[in-house]
């Protein structure tokens with residue numbers, strides 16, 4: 491068994507036993523190969539180095555109450571990877587083959603899945619990129635798909651702490667009809683400066699507005715925006731420049747299951763004054779409550795010291811399904827080992 495202090499795990503990179511790799515050449519994907527190496531040999535002229543033809547994904551597998559390890563909605567990651575691939579002219583990867591690959595690499599790294607009860611999980615990080623050496627701007631002919639995994643710890647040790655957010659008015663996260671709705675590597679390089687600006691202002695996250703008019707709320711740097719309004723409804727942004735979060739999609743279903751009304755619509759920035767609870771949602775943390783949002787001289791303060799009551803219920807139900815404590819009525823989880 492590997493020796494890991496599960497309680498001290500963070501979100502830092504950690505090599506594990508293996509990652510699985512697929513190579514695309516001559517119009518087809520190879521069979522997967524497990525390797526213990528984290529190195530690749532790549533020409534400095536490779537497409538990805540200059541033109542950033544690359545997309546990634548993020549998912550998780552959990553050690554459940556019954557001891558089994560299950561991945562959460564890996565098919566959704568596979569489908570979203572293909573929507574990124576289509577937009578970036580990369581070859582699609584069959585979703586069934588993707589789910590099998592996730593099962594294989596998770597099972598091979600079973601000893602790295604944090605034990606049930608520690609709040610940890612196995613993070614799954616697929617990345618696809620163009621490897622053909624070329625200087626002309628054109629899609630690559632060859633590609634690599636690597637799926638890595640690594641154990642990550644509970645984000646919240648001793649209570650779910652709210653974070654502050656800064657409305658980004660320096661740069662937008664994406665162009666209006668650009669690549670904001672795919673997990674393209676380049677989006678993240680371009681968002682680093684706004685995130686740094688947020689950090690420099692003691693805010694954990696940047697909140698981006700719609701790039702066309704800066705009137706509506708898009709999403710946080712790496713997570714979707716959601717809020718609970720005065721009537722207890724679940725409100726989340728509808729926009730063509732946000733990433734379709736699998737966590738948000740799942741939370742909307744869970745919210746409906748719990749009897750909440752779900753509103754997916756354009757959300758004006760000024761509405762921040764009317765919400766009772768605001769949060770960021772994504773795979774890494776599920777739900778991060780937002781305590782305050784700064785926008786120039788304006789401060790929206792939700793007077794939180796802990797996660798709010800409605801979001802708490804959603805959080806508990808989601809993590810309950812992921813850890814096999816609550817019945818998985820939607821068949822979201824996939825047994826790996």
Ligand SMILES: *Cc1c(COP(=O)(O)O)cnc(C)c1O
Nearest residue numbers: 712713714733735736737772773
């Ligand atoms: C990955 C990501 C999210 C969250 O998506 P999940 O599928 O819930 O993890 C939200 N916004 C951006 C920009 C992302 O990259």
